[in-house]
């Protein structure tokens with residue numbers, strides 16, 4: 001890399017409820033990572049309200065980009081490209097980032113690189129693990145996705161399995177709401193579980209004979225709701241911490257078992273995790289232990305790079321840029337963009 005010119009990418013992420021911008025150098029060095037979270041606003045409603053998210057992105061985006069540039073000590077004139085999440089996500093939210101990226105690309109005559117949000121999550125693993133290069137196995141667990149994939153090359157995925165109903169994060173959020181923890185549920189269940197007994201309630205783990213690497217979390221979610229209803233009807237006390245810990249145990253064991261089985265079946269000696277749920281402390285510990293036992297090297301981003309951020313989009317944009325991916329000013333938001341689609 002020494003005699004090559006540095007490649008500086010400004011990345012923008014606005015697919016859900018974080019307005020984020022980052023400057024990334026040569027795909028792996030994060031010069032700045034600014035995240036403006038709307039969680040406090042959406043908490044009032046128990047979940048993300050799309051119209052409010054779009055409006056807040058519009059209010060915040062210029063400020064967030066300005067901060068990302070100044071934190072990195074660069075100006076728009078120093079950049080080599082603009083990367084932006086164009087799907088999947090909330091259409092109105094995505095459009096704010098896409099329109100902003102197109103405006104900067106046009107005004108500064110910079111190449112525009114549209115990025116798949118999930119490709120971004122996977123790429124978060126490259127930031128702190130300089131030795132990690134494809135191929136490797138990756139478990140993607142976010143609010144909208146649960147995918148087990150082989151990362152064959154940068155931005156190239158073979159999907160081994162995915163969820164047939166709820167995503168892992170969605171299940172965390174729904175169970176958290178049922179036990180009165182509020183939004184977003186994942187981090188709250190993670191915390192409350194430390195006070196509970198994971199063996200208190202035997203919640204089920206879905207077995208899918210016809211898709212060993214597929215997932216289903218609607219069963220465990222319904223089991224939690226049934227447990228709460230039964231306790232209420234029989235006048236028994238409800239222990240939220242035990243419910244949280246037992247639910248989390250069921251989900252974590254399923255994720256670890258399937259990911260490790262896939263790694264063994266496909267001869268993968270490296271396994272990474274990605275997405276908001278990848279910041280779950282029990283999942284990280286369980287994955288670490290299981291990988292160690294099977295001599296698999298385990299990779300995970302720091303929690304700040306697991307949940308939505310623009311640094312991960314800058315990393316993915318860099319590898320897309322290197323491959324020659326360029327989007328025109330007709331780039332549109334694609335709310336249901338599939339992984340591997342361009």
Ligand code: KG4
Nearest residue numbers: 142143144169186187190276277280307308
């Ligand atoms: O990747 P992400 O920030 O956004 C999407 O692309 O969906 O993931 C958000 C999801 C939410 O469902 C949130 O509850 C979950 O990740 N999450 C967690 C934790 N932190 C965030 N789930 C379990 N444990 C956590 N510590």
Ligand code: ZN
Nearest residue numbers: 121142307308
């Ligand atoms: Zn995400």
